[in-house]
């Protein structure tokens with residue numbers, strides 16, 4: 001039996017899934033929340049579902065609670081921790097150092113540390129998760145899977161910004177892109193569904209709380225909407241997405257904001273939440289729009305327009321388009337938003353089938369014979385991490 005534990009450590013949370021890789025089934029999953037804050041708790045689903053409220057001072061405490069739950073006779077799914085073959089970690093920023101997943105050793109850990117300036121909130125949490133697992137499970141191989149790695153195939157014309165080149169040379173200011181595991185997973189599945197053509201031009205739309213679009217040509221990412229940070233690209237739940245950079249100074253002046261306040265303004269108070277004034281959740285916004293809330297309707301309209309523009313621009317970048325994929329919370333579930341995005345795109349060869357669009361799960365939503373095919377493909381970032389981990393660990 002090959003069991004792989006997948007860890008996604010945030011600054012105050014730690015999500016996990018345990019896979020049996022013989023069947024790729026999830027044996028157990030859960031979330032440790034409010035780590036290092038008061039009233040921390042572990043929500044665990046194994047043989048049973050439980051919530052344990054207990055102080056977790058740091059990620060070490062959290063990992064120990066997770067491992068205890070996994071081998072607990074009542075709620076666990078393992079007899080012994082030795083049944084875990086390896087641990088796969090989601091790491092947000094691999095910078096330019098990593099273009100693929102890595103078996104973690106001292107050098108890899110050091111390189112992840114070197115990339116902390118590029119993701120000051122995320123990478124330190126990921127490092128804490130890795131170190132805690134190494135301490136709790138000595139000798140068990142650990143693998144790092146980077147959100148940025150899939151996009152390292154972008155050519156310079158896609159990743160260089162129009163700022164002094166020294167900013168790139170000195171500080172590594174460039175486009176990196178995120179959601180790489182998701183874009184990789186759904187684009188590979190789309191290539192399968194297309195029948196493994198020799199060449200393929202695919203636009204993958206990962207639309208969730210954070211959203212990003214990628215242009216995937218012949219299986220490789222050649223451009224993506226998120227940038228050096230996840231703030232760039234389409235308008236998101238609470239992030240502004242693409243704006244005129246001069247707006248930052250303008251708002252800071254007008255509202256007498258510090259840099260931290262401005263950061264929060266564009267990351268947490270903007271997006272469809274900022275436009276609608278209702279919520280960052282598309283279900284709430286759609287409900288409000290139904291009740292004739294004009295700003296909610298506007299927020300949906302702006303979002304759909306941004307996604308449509310990216311699809312069109314990436315078709316231009318690739319010199320054609322074979323397929324569009326929708327995934328993540330909105331992409332998989334919000335058929336009305338998909339229809340809004342694809343409206344009037346017959347000119348590019350997309351003929352949507354409204355009947356198919358209303359179905360759920362993995363399916364095609366274009367009519368037979370549509371020149372460009374559109375698929376809904378549920379993403380599974382944890383499974384990609386587990387597969388990569390299995391691939392990289394020494395064979396038993």
Ligand code: ADP
Nearest residue numbers: 207208209210280281282283328329330333334
């Ligand atoms: P994250 O980026 O946090 O992983 P998800 O991919 O889970 O986010 O997407 C979350 C978003 O998906 C929610 O904010 C919500 O707007 C949207 N969503 C989820 N289910 C539905 C649904 N049935 N209809 C419309 N929107 C949905």
